[in-house]
Amino acid sequence: MTRHSLLLASAALLCAAPAFAADPELLVYDWAGFEEEGLFATYKEKYGTGPTYSFYGDDDEAFQKAASGFRADVAHPCSQMVGKYRDAGLIEPWDVSRIPEFANIDPKFLHSPVFADEGGVWYIPADWGVTAIAYNTEEVPVEDVASLQVFLDPKYEGRVSIPDSADDVWALAYLATGVTDWTDVTDAQFAAAAEWLRKAHVNVRSYWADPAEMSQLMASGEVLVAWSWNDGVAYLQADGFPVGFERETTEGSSTWFCGFVNFKNGPGSEDKVYDFVNSWLRPEAGPALVDAIGYGHANTTAMDLVDDETLETAGLTEIKAPILAQTPNSAAQREKQLAEFEKIKAGF
Known part of the structure; x- marks a missing residue:
């Protein structure tokens, strides 16, 4: 078994575990797979150990647990969830004077009024990635993944996997039906996307819960085509699996x-919360993040340390095809999407 095969197995176990115990004075509520030492290296140098982690596999699951009383020190939500944490009164503003590298965060990640207002800075962008088609290059012709309609192709019935994540599946469905901005979706566009998802559901073998699961499904041969984040592809690449990552569909x-x-x-x-975030945001964390997980870093100085070939392999370069940016959309729209996705998964 290779190192990355072990990594996949370990990641799956971590998803099932409530916590990865280390420093009892810092509990990080995070996605499984982010407990990479390169990201908290200076924290460990200072305190002799890493933080304690509690893991989740889905943003909505994480929020519900926090809203129900689970206590942690810092969490790692994606951008569209920040307003929910803020509006629920669960979080407090950051003191950015204690975060020197805040000045080097790419401004494109700071535009939303959800992140900063008269009350302060509520969010520290840290990492970014893409969701695109992962496919078995030995079994799937490249022309088949030239369009997102591959997810509806009867040829791949029972050989498809998409995320068990409302945000990602709706991003897929909106794109597939011609919508590239989910902040202004009409009722007709929502209905068209929902109908597309119902058709895709027929082909779905499994809704993957985390990148390790998606990678295992592809490595086993059960799944040939998946809607994937960078890290699932990175794990397969490191194992030498014949995987493609098609970001430039029609x-x-x-x-x-x-x-x-x-x-x-x-x-x-x-104090340890700030030491942890400062370790994460330092420039040297950029290569560590890309190498370990395949994600980009929000710090422009950190990304300058990553060579072009590595960025290309990770799927982090610019593309010419349309992009749907999963930026914050309305809470009402997200709840509508969540409810409809549950119906679709149940076969309704």
Whole structure:
């Protein structure tokens, strides 16, 4: 078994585990797979150990747990969730004077009024990636993945996997039906996307819960085509699996970014919260993030340390095809999408 095969198995186990225990004075609520030492290296140098992690596999699941009383010090939601944490009164603004690398965060990640207002800065963008078609290059002709309609192709019935994530499946469905801006969706566009998802559901073998699961499904041969994040592809590439990552379909692909929120009255040390975030945002964390997980870093100085070939392999270069950016959309629209996705998965 290779190192990355072990990594996949370990990631799956971590998803099932409630926590990865280390420093009891800092609890990081995070996606499984982000417990990479290169990201908290200076924190470990200072304290002799890494933080304690509690893992989740879905943004909505994470929010519901936090809203129900789960206590942590810092969480790592994607951008469209920040307003929910803020409006629920779960988080407090960051003191950016304590975060020197905040000045080097790419401005394109800071535009939303959800992230900063008269109350302060509520969100620290940290990482970004894409969602696109991963496919078995030995079994799937490249012309088949030239369009997102491959997810409806009867040839791949039972050989398709898409995320068990409302944000990602709706990004896919909107793109497939000609919508590239989900901040202004009409009722007719929503209905068309929902109908497309119902057709895709017929082909779905599994709705993957995390990138490790998606990678295992492809590595086993059960799945030939998946709607995937960068990291699932990175794991397969490192194992030498024949995987392609098609971002430039006729309809395009999706991008997203995630970052950190600071919980009110966290159980641990506030100083350690800032030391953790500062370790994450330092330039040297950029190559560590790309190498380990395949995601881009929000710090432009960090990305300058990553060579072009590595960026190309990870799927982080610019493309000419349409892009649906998973930026914050209305809470009402997200709830509508969540409810409809549950119906679709249930076969209705």
